[in-house]
Amino acid sequence: IDYTGIEPSSPCNKCLNVSWGSTSPCICIINFTLEHSFESNVFMYYGLSNFYQNHRRYVKSRDDSQLNGDNSSLLNPSKECEPYRTNEDKPIAPCGAIANSMFNDTLELYHIENDTQTPITLIKKGIAWWTDKNVKFRNPTGDGNNLTALFQGTTKPVNWPKPVYMLDSEPDNNGFINEDFIVWMRTAALPTFRKLYRLIERKNNLQPTLQAGKYMLNITYNYPVHSFDGRKRMILSTISWMGGKNPFLGIAYITVGSICFFLGVVLLIIHHKYGNRNTSADIPN
Secondary structure (H helix, E strand, C coil), X not given: CECCCCCCCCCCHHHCCCCCCCCCCEEEEEEEEECCCECCCEEEEEEEECCCCCCHHHHHCCCHHHHCCCHHHHHCCCHHHCCCCEECCEEECCCCHHHHCCXXXXXXXXXXXXXXXXXXXXECCCCXXXXXXXXXXXXXXXCCCXXXXXXXXXXXXXXXXXXXXXXXXXXXXXXXXXXXXXXXHCCCCCCCEEEXXXXXXXXXXXXXXXXXXXXXXXXXXXXXXXXXXXXXXXXXXXCECCEXXXXXXXXXXXXXXXXXXXXXXXXXXXXXXXXXCCCCCCCCC
């Protein structure tokens, strides 16, 4: 579901020119229909297009020591974070361009049946890699129940509406170990990508996870992409025993395989045509 709002008829067109510093959120609603039921667990992704997370300066603009909970790096971030290292003479936590551009739209899903809107339970935990959550990202050492004190002396990234210790109300999903933040910090290799946003678990074996019918996507539109001709979308997907859908790998394998087959045919023809020639000179008696 593309909700960028480029088309004038789109419900999100009114939010197209939203800015980072906007104080009042723009809310838009998109209705859609699922033609087929989703039987197994459903994964909700947000997708971005024309967003180059693979740019060299962007990828380097972070401080892994700070993100790993090092207290000295918290107050003295790496120079790699420039120009998002300090703001108003205070160190930024988390510093760098990757963190500063974190995706912050809020997506809510409702099932519509007989004019009744039933909210779909979206699970926000379990979306990040285990090693990232438990090893690579740690909050500063100290009183883990008082993140406000742990991050004292720092300031929020420029484009964030609130500081890092207010990303979530649950202590085990707040600060640097917030899973939405961790997912965003794993940069994408291509300019068109998707990142896991929420999980929709199957409740029982008698009912599908998402039954066919009408749905409503309620969007709190905060993330501006129109200035760089970007696009935003919400994706619902399932996985099979072979894993999730990844067309890039299939296209890459077919392309490389076709090139190898073509070169093999060319080399076979060359060998057949020129390989049996006797290059040795005849020695006269």
